[in-house]
Amino acid sequence: MREALRVAMERGGDPSLAPIGCVIVLDGKVVARERNHVEDKCDVSAHAEIEALRAAGKGRKNGELRGATVYTTLQPCGMCTMALIWAKVARIVYGAGRVDVNSLYFEARHIDTLDFVAQAYREDISIEGGLLREECAQLYWRPWDKPPGAQKANL
Numbered sequence: 001m002r003e004a005l006r007v008a009m010e011r012g013g014d015p016s017l018a019p020i021g022c023v024i025v026l027d028g029k030v031v032a033r034e035r036n037h038v039e040d041k042c043d044v045s046a047h048a049e050i051e052a053l054r055a056a057g058k059g060r061k062n063g064e065l066r067g068a069t070v071y072t073t074l075q076p077c078g079m080c081t082m083a084l085i086w087a088k089v090a091r092i093v094y095g096a097g098r099v100d101v102n103s104l105y106f107e108a109r110h111i112d113t114l115d116f117v118a119q120a121y122r123e124d125i126s127i128e129g130g131l132l133r134e135e136c137a138q139l140y141w142r143p144w145d146k147p148p149g150a151q152k153a154n155l
């Protein structure tokens, strides 16, 4: 998670830069380390986790990451959670969760991405949060912040 934090802050820790980092470990080796590239690639799907999945798949010439552990600084969104499920990772570990950050980062309604893991598709995947929670949460708009309207991607 410390490496995911380092990657997240490559361009600085300003929350307006969406500094999210993701590291994928497989068989004891880091197979990908990526940050959010939504702005610089003009690609709404270029979340850190998706970028890391792409890098790991390309590097290994195999997009299936069975047995991998994914470390990400923020609880993965619905898109990334589903992609991680399809990649067949074994374990998702995140830092800050939805209660630690502003609601702009998550689904506007009651469905929680954790439900995807708990109730859908597979029994052999785990998700756990809170690793370096406070250090990760400090990168983002907090629940009490009033971020600029343009930052509210979920509205």
Ligand SMILES: [Zn+2]
Pocket (backbone or CB within 6 Å): 047, 048, 049, 076, 077, 078, 079, 080, 081
């Ligand atoms: Zn995402």
